[in-house]
Amino acid sequence: MNRLQKIKNEMSQQQIDCIILFSSRNIYYTSGTAQFSICLIPLDSDPKMFIKRNFDRGKSETWIKDVVQLNTTRDVIEEIKARKLDKAKIGIEMNYVRVNQYLKLEKALNAEFVDVNPLFSHLRMIKDKSEIESLKKAAKAVVNVQKVCRETLRPGITELEVAAEVSREAKLNGSWSPATNFYWDANGFVLASGENLYTPGDYPILSGVGASKATPRSASNRILEEGDIFVLDFATNVDGYHADHARTYFIGKPTEKYKELYKLVHRVLKTIENQILVKKEIGVLFKEIKQEVGKYQEYFQGFNGYRQGLGHGVGLELDEPPGIVENNKQKFQVGMVIAFEPKLIIPGWGAIDFEDTVHLRSDSTEVLTNSPFENY
Amino acid sequence: MNRLQKIKNEMSQQQIDCIILFSSRNIYYTSGTAQFSICLIPLDSDPKMFIKRNFDRGKSETWIKDVVQLNTTRDVIEEIKARKLDKAKIGIEMNYVRVNQYLKLEKALNAEFVDVNPLFSHLRMIKDKSEIESLKKAAKAVVNVQKVCRETLRPGITELEVAAEVSREAKLNGSWSPATNFYWDANGFVLASGENLYTPGDYPILSGVGASKATPRSASNRILEEGDIFVLDFATNVDGYHADHARTYFIGKPTEKYKELYKLVHRVLKTIENQILVKKEIGVLFKEIKQEVGKYQEYFQGFNGYRQGLGHGVGLELDEPPGIVENNKQKFQVGMVIAFEPKLIIPGWGAIDFEDTVHLRSDSTEVLTNSPFENY
Known part of the structure; x- marks a missing residue:
């Protein structure tokens, strides 16, 4: 049809x-x-x-x-x-x-x-074959963007300088700016380090603080230092379809606490990706994943009043239904493409944020964005 | 007040x-x-x-x-x-x-x-002192973007590769993406070469054809060749304020017709910038400038049914009142900041497009964007 x-x-x-x-x-x-x-x-x-x-x-x-x-x-x-x-x-x-x-x-x-x-x-919400093809192209592009990010990070560089390199790579991969979110006013991606990881953003919670108070999100003039945590949550738009992808990096030698939380959020993401999600109730997955986070639940997807969902549909818009939220009684279906983004945001410490765009098939959850993880 | x-x-x-x-x-x-x-x-x-x-x-x-x-x-x-x-x-x-x-x-x-x-x-429409300061910063940034464009252009490079370099430079200058225009859906700039200069865009006329039919504007995969005309019309957003700036370039040795039209549009822009515009009726200026274009009037600001204004206000939004259009009976006022963009778009041939962001003072028209012109 x-x-x-x-x-x-x-x-x-x-x-x-x-x-x-x-x-x-x-x-x-x-x-x-x-x-x-x-x-x-x-x-x-x-x-x-x-x-x-x-x-x-x-x-x-x-x-x-x-x-x-x-x-x-x-x-x-x-x-x-x-x-x-x-x-x-x-x-x-x-x-x-x-x-x-x-x-x-x-x-x-x-x-x-x-x-x-x-x-x-x-x-x-349900993507057809040609849409999946475009989503895979966007995923390939955003994996390249994360690779450039990893290669660019060093003490002394500013957030804006990293933003410049990743924006360049996105364009080289044929990516148009991601679709606009109404409340953002402008296209954006999340790029933040150090204290900017837990300074609540306007939308979403982890957004970065921006180059000025007129544009209070994404990259700022902050200079990266040894001991910083760094998050890039970037989206590409190829053939009109998006892929949303986040990784967290450490500048210098990672601390034990960083390694512990890195492993925890990595395990949480893999818990989602190793499931056959089709026919599962969305809200049920949300609650299970929250449990998986264990003693860090108070920092799951934000803190205090500042929280966001565990993910969202991805397609012609960067953020489209279904929302992966606690009260969503819909079931996952074959052909959905979802960006899952488990994260811990800890005030005074930092954040760990991973995001993959995945395609739901009847027999598996196909991860479209496959940037590497550290083997801590 | x-x-x-x-x-x-x-x-x-x-x-x-x-x-x-x-x-x-x-x-x-x-x-x-x-x-x-x-x-x-x-x-x-x-x-x-x-x-x-x-x-x-x-x-x-x-x-x-x-x-x-x-x-x-x-x-x-x-x-x-x-x-x-x-x-x-x-x-x-x-x-x-x-x-x-x-x-x-x-x-x-x-x-x-x-x-x-x-x-x-x-x-x-009337900018105060602090707004003018921010507009000047945005102008400085966009002049740097045009400089990088000029240095990047060569036969064999694609439009998207040029887009990558200019996007990188904008970020290095602290520029957030330009504000969104409702009908564009996404932030964009005009980047086009060869036949893409006279392929009517969705908005504005001269827009480029884009990387896919889902995003039909700005840079494409087209490879630049000797003998191409190239236009970059870029905007920066610094401290929330924009500067809008276009220049036209030739790949290789320019033809006589190119030089003739380059000089003509350059003279037209200078005719505007050398006037004290304050108290002049906007529509009157439009008509005078159209006259100035002489025998090329049918290509002034577009062709056939596809035409655009001679410019627009610039500030917290990239395109804001006043519109520099034929039927505008408003008068220019001290404190306005206007982007003037005279252009000729000739089907089958190409286009010449220059744009400067200028600040209207009581005693002069202050050009904020000062990229060089060729001395043909």
């Missing part, structure tokens, strides 16, 4: 008469092109692409047959009226569409608007 | 009783911190910051005195009710707030909602 048919099945079940897509990620998923456009998907008639720019390229890339030039959103409204769908139940991406755009639609149409973000999240 | 007073003056004139800010750029402008938060600005009482993370850092950075921990948006709604503003005229950023967030506010409050994006755009 192709993607359009899957979308229409969901629409039928939820009694949605028509969808208007605005986000380039869902448009790319649905149509095969990421050119600036709006995609109309009526339940009972053929879909239509309104492409603004580049029209010729978009038309040649999409498998949708009915393609017209987009001038303004009014073109789409007129089409909806022509198809007598202006009083229908219309799905929009409520986590993406902005208020000013919504108010225009609300004024022009007498429709009942519903959120189709869950519909697309649900479908996009 | 401080920024909060200026905001309240505007609120008073527009009879807005209360503003709820969600965007980190306006929050940073208003409060001095960019930590993940919501900022409440009632007209007749003191402002209040609701900081989610990192609370301690946010509190130490902001000049707003009343600061509390943010748990959910409901905290803000309760505060509005407590101040009896729930039936008032409330300003929100309609170009930033998403539909799901708006519907929560609309349900909880009986307010009349108005868009305060124009209010902030209006205030932010």
